[in-house]
Amino acid sequence: MSKITAAITAVGGYVPNFVLTNKMLEGMVETNDEWIVSRTGIKERRILKPEEGEGTSYLAIKAAEDLIQKRNIDPEEIDLVIIATATPDSMVASTAAFVAAEIGAKNAFAYDLLAACSSFLFGMSTAASYIQSGRYKKVLLIGADKMSSIIDYTDRTTCIIFGDGAGAALFEPNEEGLGLQDEYLRADGNGRKYLGMDAGGSLMPATEETVKNRKHFIYQDGRTVFKFAVSNMADVAEKIMQRNNLKDTDVTWLVPHQANKRIIDATANRMGLDNSKVLMNIHRYGNTTSGTLPLLLADFESQLKKGDNLVFAAFGGGFTWGSIYLKWAYN
Numbered sequence: 001m002s003k004i005t006a007a008i009t010a011v012g013g014y015v016p017n018f019v020l021t022n023k024m025l026e027g028m029v030e031t032n033d034e035w036i037v038s039r040t041g042i043k044e045r046r047i048l049k050p051e052e053g054e055g056t057s058y059l060a061i062k063a064a065e066d067l068i069q070k071r072n073i074d075p076e077e078i079d080l081v082i083i084a085t086a087t088p089d090s091m092v093a094s095t096a097a098f099v100a101a102e103i104g105a106k107n108a109f110a111y112d113l114l115a116a117c118s119s120f121l122f123g124m125s126t127a128a129s130y131i132q133s134g135r136y137k138k139v140l141l142i143g144a145d146k147m148s149s150i151i152d153y154t155d156r157t158t159c160i161i162f163g164d165g166a167g168a169a170l171f172e173p174n175e176e177g178l179g180l181q182d183e184y185l186r187a188d189g190n191g192r193k194y195l196g197m198d199a200g201g202s203l204m205p206a207t208e209e210t211v212k213n214r215k216h217f218i219y220q221d222g223r224t225v226f227k228f229a230v231s232n233m234a235d236v237a238e239k240i241m242q243r244n245n246l247k248d249t250d251v252t253w254l255v256p257h258q259a260n261k262r263i264i265d266a267t268a269n270r271m272g273l274d275n276s277k278v279l280m281n282i283h284r285y286g287n288t289t290s291g292t293l294p295l296l297l298a299d300f301e302s303q304l305k306k307g308d309n310l311v312f313a314a315f316g317g318g319f320t321w322g323s324i325y326l327k328w329a330y331n
Ligand SMILES: CC(C)(COP(=O)(O)OP(=O)(O)OC[C@H]1O[C@@H](n2cnc3c(N)ncnc32)[C@H](O)[C@@H]1OP(=O)(O)O)[C@@H](O)C(=O)NCCC(=O)NCCS
Pocket: 030, 031, 032, 035, 036, 039, 040, 117, 156, 157, 160, 220, 221, 222, 223, 225, 226, 229, 259, 260, 287, 315, 316, 317
């Protein structure tokens, strides 16, 4: 019997309707379109407004429904729903359990997975392991974040970067050797002082003080994060290529976390890849945290061909980062 690999067999995506442009941000903080585009590559991002829906679960459900409808699967066949997110609906109750119930995945168990901007990448490893072991047949991995819920729209160093969005990928067994081939995943907790959110967790529970001092919003030391992201994302992508004897001509697509166009360019450059092989939608959505990788797959699905070699790379808070090599499984 041939070895079982874990392939992505369907994808879906969703971004909310409201478009927050650079021009609009110019009226909110001291910034300008030219600065934002030249430093980040971002032109606009999507924001989930209460008139449309609430919570990360809303985005996750929409992305899952897109996948289910396109692939025409029965939600009752799904064994497991994992939500990769840094902004769950609430503490304690699993967002994934709610999403599973709403999409009709009655027979699935469900949980959330948190590794900041690397959540989806790490989730790919988790989802693939369940499939490779033969334990489950259909694992739905959703990357979803409502970043606007933790952004301070008076802080120009963060509010220009992040947006809301979600993407979903279905993992199933494959006997042709397609799907996840190799992974190199890393973490270094010394990085948590450079990117995170101080209050709201067990270390600093919510008080009047924490609210007054704006501790429930994301902060980052942009310059330091940038330096770590540039070198670490490029290092792991290069390592995955070397370990699998992949030359630049063997890589069909780089699927990079969409944090900053300059970080993406540096990674592609180290891999020796031409721009035409780099999937990018940061100009439209900004950094949607756990949503970036599956949203790329959903947006570029029609261009991906069976057998294509995809190299994923991500970097995020914690710090967490890594790279995955996957062979695309369908046309
Ligand atoms: C945030 C980021 C875009 C800032 O770009 P940068 O080139 O590093 O800019 P700096 O932070 O060095 O700031 C340069 C100047 O621009 C100013 N500036 C910061 N934000 C600005 C904004 N939105 N508009 C205009 N000016 C701004 C700074 O105050 C600074 O001014 P000064 O020189 O007078 O002190 C960049 O550091 C970055 O992308 N970092 C990584 C962030 C990231 O990816 N986070 C998520 C990881 S998953």
